[in-house]
Amino acid sequence: MPMLxxxxxxLEGKKAIRSYARKLSEPEVxxxxxxxxxxxxxxxxxxxxLKSFASTTSTITFDQNLQIPKSVTQLKPKLAVTVTITKKVxxxxxxxxxxxxxxxxxxxxxxxxxxxxxxxxxxxxxxKHAKRERRVAELTGQKFEAQLMVVADQTTPYRLLTEIxxxxxxxxxxxxxxxxxxxxxx
Amino acid sequence: MRxxxxxxxxxxxxxxxxxxxxxxTNIIIxxxxxxxxxxxxxxxxxxxxxxxxxxxxxxxxTPPPKPPLxxxxxxGATGFTVAASGGVLPIIPKLPNGQYNYGALTSKLKEIxxxxxxxxxxxxxFNADAATSYDVVIATLDAMRQEDIPGxxxxxxxxxxxxxxx
Numbered sequence: 001m002p003m004l005x006x007x008x009x010x011l012e013g014k015k016a017i018r019s020y021a022r023k024l025s026e027p028e029v030x031x032x033x034x035x036x037x038x039x040x041x042x043x044x045x046x047x048x049x050l051k052s053f054a055s056t057t058s059t060i061t062f063d064q065n066l067q068i069p070k071s072v073t074q075l076k077p078k079l080a081v082t083v084t085i086t087k088k089v090x091x092x093x094x095x096x097x098x099x100x101x102x103x104x105x106x107x108x109x110x111x112x113x114x115x116x117x118x119x120x121x122x123x124x125x126x127x128k129h130a131k132r133e134r135r136v137a138e139l140t141g142q143k144f145e146a147q148l149m150v151v152a153d154q155t156t157p158y159r160l161l162t163e164i165x166x167x168x169x170x171x172x173x174x175x176x177x178x179x180x181x182x183x184x185x186x
Numbered sequence: 187m188r189x190x191x192x193x194x195x196x197x198x199x200x201x202x203x204x205x206x207x208x209x210x211t212n213i214i215i216x217x218x219x220x221x222x223x224x225x226x227x228x229x230x231x232x233x234x235x236x237x238x239x240x241x242x243x244x245x246x247x248t249p250p251p252k253p254p255l256x257x258x259x260x261x262g263a264t265g266f267t268v269a270a271s272g273g274v275l276p277i278i279p280k281l282p283n284g285q286y287n288y289g290a291l292t293s294k295l296k297e298i299x300x301x302x303x304x305x306x307x308x309x310x311x312f313n314a315d316a317a318t319s320y321d322v323v324i325a326t327l328d329a330m331r332q333e334d335i336p337g338x339x340x341x342x343x344x345x346x347x348x349x350x351x352x
Contacts, residue, residue, distance in 0.1 A: 039206075045214055046214055052221065053217055071325075071327075072332075073230050075229050076227075076228065154319065154320050154321035156319065157317050158315065161347075162347065165347055174234055176232050176234075177229040178324065180227070180229065181226065182228040
């Protein structure tokens with residue numbers, strides 16, 4: 001009787017070893033991977049990136065006609081109506097307003113001729129923007145800040161800059177944010 | 187009956203999220219690449235002086251307020267000219283290499299700022315020759331605003347373009 005029991009336990013042991021060996025040779029296959037947490041995470045990252053992408057001013061295209069100067073300022077740019085001065089053209093919010101030839105606006109575009117400061121199409125278009133911004137400020141109960149962002153090529157002569165700033169002032173804008181490249185820092 | 191249940195389960199199935207994940211991953215990689223390549227932008231704030239209405243002669247005996255500093259920095263062909271209510275300082279000439287001497291301008295403004303009467307003054311006017319290029323304008327505004335050292339002293343950050351009129 002004890003011999004039979006010994007034989008049985010030996011067989012059971014062998015069976016267990018074989019079963020374990022089979023288990024080792026066949027790795028477990030993951031059939032249903034739960035990817036929901038990963039998708040949650042990726043969706044959050046996507047929304048965050050889209051938000052940060054939208055809140056920057058990276059839509060400005062810099063080329064050989066628009067190279068902005070460097071500065072040590074640490075102030076971050078804020079969104080405002082953008083006046084862009086390239087070597088060839090003056091733009092408001094990306095729309096061409098007047099051509100620029102060798103750092104000068106065409107005298108025909110000025111109210112007072114060649115020596116004048118008043119750039120008529122610039123004042124006209126900025127007055128429309130100022131009117132819209134005032135209306136928005138009224139509706140939202142905020143103060144009209146009269147802020148403009150000026151993006152100018154580094155070779156722009158001061159005379160042209162003052163003509164444009166004078167015209168912006170005539171349209172009701174008194175505060176200017178000159179966009180620059182940060183030379184150092186963050 | 188069992189076959190019917192299996193058929194319903196098969197029809198309902200699991201939503202195949204792999205294409206969605208492909209799209210999301212591609213967008214994330216694109217956005218990350220855009221953010222990495224982004225240039226660091228900053229801004230320099232300037233204003234134009236506003237026209238104020240002059241007050242009439244007052245009848246009372248109150249002493250007149252402290253006269254404003256009226257600091258004005260002009261960029262000329264030969265160098266910087268610094269003027270204030272007290273007078274006009276000698277011109278700060280260009281360096282031998284033809285560059286403007288921004289360091290000397292900052293030192294001069296620091297000297298003016300250190301006067302006890304001007305400690306709280308932050309306003310300055312800016313003017314330049316017609317042909318002065320915009321990068322010189324920005325560099326001069328930097329020199330007027332703060333010492334170019336980490337934690338440098340704030341000098342005259344509220345700059346108004348003298349030629350602008352509202």
